[in-house]
Every structure is written in C-alpha cells, then in structure tokens.
Amino acid sequence: MSGYRVAVVGATGAVGTRMIQMLEETSLPIESVRLLASSRSAGKQLKFNGQTITVEETTPESFEEVDLALFSAGGGVSKQFVPEAVKRGAVVVDNTSAFRMDPKIPLVVPEVNPEAMENHQGIIANPNCSTIQMVVALEPIKKAFGLKQVVVTTFQAVSGAGQRALNELEEESQEVLNNEAVDPQILPAAGDKKHYQIAFNPLPQIDVFEDEGYTHEEWKMIHETKKIMLGEMNDSAIKVTATCVRVPVPVAHSEEVYFEVEDQNATADDIRRVLSEADGVVVQDDPEHQIYPQAVNAVGKKDVFVGRIRPDQENEGSFHMWNVSDNLLKGAAWNSVEIAEKLHEQGLLHL
Amino acid sequence: MSGYRVAVVGATGAVGTRMIQMLEETSLPIESVRLLASSRSAGKQLKFNGQTITVEETTPESFEEVDLALFSAGGGVSKQFVPEAVKRGAVVVDNTSAFRMDPKIPLVVPEVNPEAMENHQGIIANPNCSTIQMVVALEPIKKAFGLKQVVVTTFQAVSGAGQRALNELEEESQEVLNNEAVDPQILPAAGDKKHYQIAFNPLPQIDVFEDEGYTHEEWKMIHETKKIMLGEMNDSAIKVTATCVRVPVPVAHSEEVYFEVEDQNATADDIRRVLSEADGVVVQDDPEHQIYPQAVNAVGKKDVFVGRIRPDQENEGSFHMWNVSDNLLKGAAWNSVEIAEKLHEQGLLHL
Structure with a gap:
C-alpha cells in the first residue's frame, strides 16, 4: 500500500471542498480518498487530483478500511460518526466543537502544540477558526x-x-x-x-x-x-x-x-x-x-x-x-490536513 | 429680531446636509439660514423648512451679519474662513480637526463637558465622530x-x-x-x-x-x-x-x-x-x-x-x-447643533 486511505466527512461544504484541495496539495502519502456527506448531497460528483469521485452518504460502514478521517459536517454528525470511525481503526481529525473541550482529546494547532498529540486515542480536535x-x-x-x-x-x-x-x-x-x-x-x-x-x-x-x-x-x-x-x-x-x-x-x-x-x-x-x-x-x-x-x-x-x-x-x-x-484554510481545512501531516511525521498515523 | 442668523459651511456635503436637517429639528430660535460651499457647489438649491435656499460660495463677507456658523468643509476651509467669521462676530462650531488640539479652544460634547465653553473666544471645536x-x-x-x-x-x-x-x-x-x-x-x-x-x-x-x-x-x-x-x-x-x-x-x-x-x-x-x-x-x-x-x-x-x-x-x-x-448625526451634525443649543441655554450665544 502506497499511502493512507482518507475519508472527508462534509465533503460538499465550504470547509470540505477546501479539505479536498488541501489533500491535493499535501505532502502526506495518499492511497485513496472517500468523500462523505449527508444523504442530501450523496451522488454529487467532485474532483480529487483530476479523478472524479462520487459523494457517498455517511454511514458507520463508510469508515471500514479508512486510516484517516477528516470531519467537518457539524457537531451532531461528529458526535454520531466519529466513534464509529475510531472503532474501525481510523484516526480522526475533527473540525467541529464536539470534542474540543474534552480533557482527554488533544486540541491542536501544529505550530503551537504538536506534542499534545503524542498520546492521542484516535481523535484530534481542530480548534475554532478565530x-x-x-x-x-x-x-x-x-x-x-x-x-x-x-x-x-x-x-x-x-x-x-x-x-x-x-x-x-x-x-x-x-x-x-x-x-x-x-x-x-x-x-x-x-x-x-x-x-x-x-x-x-x-x-x-x-x-x-x-x-x-x-x-x-x-x-x-x-x-x-x-x-x-x-x-x-x-x-x-x-x-x-x-x-x-x-x-x-x-x-x-x-x-x-x-x-x-x-x-x-x-x-x-x-x-x-x-x-x-x-x-x-x-x-x-x-x-x-x-x-x-x-x-x-x-x-x-x-x-x-x-x-x-x-x-x-x-x-x-x-x-x-x-x-x-x-478562515476556511488555516482556520479549518489546512489546519486539519497539517495536523494529519504532523501525525504522519511523528509516526502517530498508521497504514 | 426673532432668532439667530445661521451659516452652514460645507452645506452640500454628507455632514452639511444633516446639519440643515438638525437645524430644522432644533429648539434653537433661528431667524435665517445661509448655505455656503465651494464655488463648485455654488448655485445648487437646498430646502430648509420648506423654503428653497441657493448655496453661495464661501467668502469672508459671507459671515457679515451671521450669529452662528457651523463649519464642516474640511480643515483647510476652516483654517481659512473660521477667523473671518469670528472677526465678524459670529460664534463658530467647527466640525474639522483644524482647532481641536488648540489648548485655548474648547472641544465639546454637550453631555460630557459643556462647562468647557464658558470662556470660549468665538470657536468651539466639535470632536471626531468616533x-x-x-x-x-x-x-x-x-x-x-x-x-x-x-x-x-x-x-x-x-x-x-x-x-x-x-x-x-x-x-x-x-x-x-x-x-x-x-x-x-x-x-x-x-x-x-x-x-x-x-x-x-x-x-x-x-x-x-x-x-x-x-x-x-x-x-x-x-x-x-x-x-x-x-x-x-x-x-x-x-x-x-x-x-x-x-x-x-x-x-x-x-x-x-x-x-x-x-x-x-x-x-x-x-x-x-x-x-x-x-x-x-x-x-x-x-x-x-x-x-x-x-x-x-x-x-x-x-x-x-x-x-x-x-x-x-x-x-x-x-x-x-x-x-x-x-456618525453623521451624533458624530457630527447633531453634536454641532447640540453645542449651539447649549451655548444658547448658557447665554453664550448672542443675537
């Protein structure tokens, strides 16, 4: 396997579309990208590195064989599906407020506190943009x-x-x-x-x-x-x-x-x-x-x-x-992908 | 004479037009209003209490027989014409930065420091809007x-x-x-x-x-x-x-x-x-x-x-x-007219 299997949850949103763009620009080795959203957006087609990908509805099974899941579809979606992704072995970078204040979950800006990720338990929270x-x-x-x-x-x-x-x-x-x-x-x-x-x-x-x-x-x-x-x-x-x-x-x-x-x-x-x-x-x-x-x-x-x-x-x-x-890049999509890059560099993300 | 003879300098500007409106609403007794501006705007016609008034070019003689002059035509115009108005006996309320920092000239917000006007020498500065x-x-x-x-x-x-x-x-x-x-x-x-x-x-x-x-x-x-x-x-x-x-x-x-x-x-x-x-x-x-x-x-x-x-x-x-x-009313036109009202109430404005 040549790289990570990545899922983007909320792929059709303002942040999700930037996450796809940041994944195109990242140094992270990527094997595949799965684009997830609500049932309303399922069936839409988006491009990743020139390849057309059909957006799928998010279900617990969406996270089978996913190494890295980037969430940006609102706190409710994260509360429901982040545990499902973690259970299936994915590391989650969550760009909602669902887990930010949980003392056990690192809240990370890579330029500031990358060391907070060392003992992560499958979830890294991406802070608020501002x-x-x-x-x-x-x-x-x-x-x-x-x-x-x-x-x-x-x-x-x-x-x-x-x-x-x-x-x-x-x-x-x-x-x-x-x-x-x-x-x-x-x-x-x-x-x-x-x-x-x-x-x-x-x-x-x-x-x-x-x-x-x-x-x-x-x-x-x-x-x-x-x-x-x-x-x-x-x-x-x-x-x-x-x-x-x-x-x-x-x-x-x-x-x-x-x-x-x-x-x-x-x-x-x-x-x-x-x-x-x-x-x-x-x-x-x-x-x-x-x-x-x-x-x-x-x-x-x-x-x-x-x-x-x-x-x-x-x-x-x-x-x-x-x-x-x-606010959509460093405040959201880029910070999330940068977290993933740091996890990879620190050996905290596994194929 | 039933009231003050008022001149508005910069009458066609964003603040000047509001000054005319505030003069329509003021409790100050007003005998007449003279509308002054640059030569470019001279000849325009504006309304004051239903009466049509032709805008005149500002000259030193514009201030003959004026009791109160409200200036809002930029610092340069004030520096040139405020002394002319004062020389002719008008009290000036100046809404530019020309005289604000002069220690001899009161800088007044009527709700805050009306007492600063007591010994005015013909000029009251209206502060910056913010x-x-x-x-x-x-x-x-x-x-x-x-x-x-x-x-x-x-x-x-x-x-x-x-x-x-x-x-x-x-x-x-x-x-x-x-x-x-x-x-x-x-x-x-x-x-x-x-x-x-x-x-x-x-x-x-x-x-x-x-x-x-x-x-x-x-x-x-x-x-x-x-x-x-x-x-x-x-x-x-x-x-x-x-x-x-x-x-x-x-x-x-x-x-x-x-x-x-x-x-x-x-x-x-x-x-x-x-x-x-x-x-x-x-x-x-x-x-x-x-x-x-x-x-x-x-x-x-x-x-x-x-x-x-x-x-x-x-x-x-x-x-x-x-x-x-x-910012055009309390920040400028209304504060200037309110200053005039306070001058009148305090007996500091004379017919």
Missing part, C-alpha cells in the same frame, strides 16, 4: 517574551457560518444596492430565534449567547486559547477575553489582538523580528508604505498575516497587532 | 465608578470619509457582486498614496499613518478623549489606546470598548443602570432576546446605543461594551 489564527501569532510571542493577557476583537467572515450564510451575504448585498427589502434567515446564528441583516451591517453576535453575556464563539476563543497554549481550558496563567463580531466579508477573518507580555523591555521591533521567523506567520507591517494585512489578500493562502504591530504608549509591555487569515 | 460616541457612554461610567483605562477597537462607516467614499463603497460592492475588477481611488484615505478595496474588506487604516505606527484617527481618539474627559490632551489619569478600522458599512460607527473602572465592586448591572439614566445614551442590552446595537438601526437617530455590557471574567473592574451611533 482561535487558530490568533494562537499561531501569539505562541512565538509567548515563547520569546512571556504572555500575560490577551484582549481580542474579531472581524469574522460569513463563510465561518457556512455556504448558506455566504449566499445570504451575497443576496442581501444585492438587495440593499437595489434598495429592496432584505429577509435574513440565517445570520447571526442559524439555530437562534432572530435573524439580522449582515449586508453592510456588523453583527456583534457569533453563535448563541451563553453565561455572563458572552457568546459561545467568545467562550470558545477564551477556553480554546488556554487549552492550546497552556494545556487546560481554565488556566489563568494567560488571561484571555474576547469580543466576536461578524462583518460583511465572505472569506478571511481579521482580528485586532491587544496583548501584554511579561518582558517589560520588549519592543514592537522585537515582536516583528520574532514573528518574521515564526512558522506559519507572514509579517506585513510597513505603515509608511501602507502595508498591512487585508482579508482580500489572505483568501486562498495558508499563512497567518500579521501587521500594525505597535506599542500601547501608556502601558509598558502592552501591544496591538492585526491578524488576518483565510 | 471619539464623540465613545465619551458619551464613558462619561457616566467615569462619574459613577472612576475610569482608569480604555482600549477601543472601531468598526467605522465609510461616510466618515465623505460622500465620494460612500459612492466608492456602493460602486465597488456592485463590481464585486458582478465579478468585475474594482479600481479604488479614495479609501482608506483620499490624500494617501495607495488606495484599497473597501467592499467586503475591512481596512485597518483611517486617515494617514503617524508616529509609533498609529494612524491620525487613532491619535485623535486618544488625545481628544483625554481633552474632553480630563481637560488636557496628554493627561494620563485615564489611559487610552485605539485601533481604528474602516468596514464596508455606509453609515453608523460601531465600537468595541474595553475599559477598566476604579471601583472594583462595580458590576455589569451597575453599569447598565448608570447608562440607562444617562443623557444621549440608549441601552440595548438583552442577550437572551438577541438585543444589541446595530448600525442599520442607528442610522438617522441622535442617540448613542450601548449593549453587550459584560465583565472580563479574569480582571475585576474591567468590562466590555458595544457602542453604535450615526
């Missing part, structure tokens, strides 16, 4: 200067809410331009009671509201950041607070990250130097020439772009940075 | 609990850059929806070298870059906030840092304001109570029913809408809030 791009940039800063606190404000793309949300942004935008009424059905959260216009209108709600007035997305950023960077979702060694906002952008999240380091002598130049040498980070930071990361430039790229690095003039050791990344 | 809506909400919090620090991230509407920027957003949005190329000419800053797409793309640059990697807009928020709330642009009694981002929204700025109060016992409920009693503020904060301020709902209103008030779980005394206001 968390991934932030920790990729924060980890090198933590290593060099220590990290005390993070206050993040996000400008998140609608593709994070799936293909239907993307269609809604496009339709509503045209309606507004035509001076027609809009009829929101999906955003801010498909499962919530009220729906609001996203076209030309930022929405300070991503996912549903939970305790203390925070949304589920905000708690995810807080707890996942701690679990990835410190190993434990409630560890206060790094304080984290978040405000998550959906903006009328199709793809690529932007984030303003305000952070405090332990080393009071650290400068913005030091941070730029450390980030310019970091894996997965591209520094785009030249105010004189108006160079800073932008969503339109990040689409289709695997990196996290960082700029606008500057000190808080009144708080030594506190800085701002502006992070932009393709 | 600053106004923030300090309206912060001042009652400062009075009740003390205020130590502010970290603000803005989501600013393109109308803050004028009518041409608004047109650019609309044109580019249609081009993107049509899969056509865009050709940015104005944003992020008309006077800067490079121009970038604003349609479906947040731009972390408002105005030009200055010292330490901050933009002029960010320094404005920092220094104006201190001058309005503390009386001095460099007073560190309240620490302020800002990140200003232009988003694809026509009208109404949104702001995530992270702040620390002195009173460590203050709760989110305390802050909501104080804000619900504050002048110019409307609290819209009911997560359970998905109630929070939105740009589309703030357009055309004079208030500052505040919601998403919640504590930072790991820092006692630190909170978030989400502020939204019509």
